[in-house]
Amino acid sequence: MAENKLICVIGATGNQGGSVARRFREAGFRVRGLTRDTLSPAAQKLAADGIEVMKSDLDDLESLKPALKNANVIFSVTNYWEPFFRPDCRQNASGLGISPARFAYDVEYQQGKNIADAAAATCDSLDSNGFLVSTLSHAAKSSQGKFIELYHFDSKADIFPFYVREKYPDLAAKMSCIQTGYFYTSFNILPDSYFGKANRIVPHLDPVGDMGTFTFAVYQMPPGKEYMAEGTSCSWADWIKTWSDITGVPASYRQITPDEMIEMTPDRDCGIEVAYMFSYSTDPGYDGGRALLTAEDIRKAS
């Protein structure tokens, strides 16, 4: 059955999208991976694995529409951090007199909007639960206005689900929102500066190993629900202990303040954004304090 089905995977050359592309390919789907560069090593590897690669740019709605046309399933992910860090984007932000974070919000918001608009154009071809979107909780709404500059959360949530629900009810009826836990690999990005309340439980995810399996399981559930993709939930103190046990590298947990976090992060703007993130994920919580479905719920349903 799945052989005749087409999944279009945005971000197929990356962590989450690559994981999803491989898992659906294993299940017998025809997989079309979207990329800006069909000749990159990652795109070539996908092609060698039997995945169709198609050129498409999330900044260009007209390139997205043909790439998503006739899809039975669409997996969507957007990358806030590329426009946040790219030197030309930093220059543009400075020219506009806005922070790199605000600039990246605008880019990711517009990319998400383009994805939703292009997906809506092929809504009829989508399976009943065929619009699977990677997103995060809405920090400003969930914190009642306390965190209004946690841009990489709100740029996703403003589109998935809010814009889709408001603008395209038919597409929203076929959508599942998958919030992703802290990538367990992210400590590599900021090795000297991780913090949070030691006893606060937060979700952790292996984006390459587990996102595909989780998304494939979500596909088999009824549409219209919200999930937290996580391999495990534990406190940062337990996380550090596990990391230390497995690697054999002595390590212990020490909580630091947001100001220390900003001070210790090489890029100040990034320090501010992640300090907000850790504070928010302590209270009201990484998921905004809402009860989302987890792998356990999917297991119970099957």
Ligand SMILES: NC(=O)c1ccc[n+]([C@@H]2O[C@H](COP(=O)([O-])OP(=O)(O)OC[C@H]3O[C@@H](n4cnc5c(N)ncnc54)[C@H](OP(=O)(O)O)[C@@H]3O)[C@@H](O)[C@H]2O)c1
């Ligand atoms: N780090 C964490 O702990 C964590 C936790 C939760 C959520 N997240 C979120 O995860 C997201 C990143 O996901 P990831 O790690 O899977 O990404 P990734 O591995 O960095 O890959 C990014 C993908 O996006 C594609 N892409 C970027 N800009 C594009 C454009 N303009 N047009 C078409 N494709 C474009 C890239 O494709 P090409 O380069 O081939 O075009 C690539 O496949 C971020 O938004 C972040 O906020 C991270």
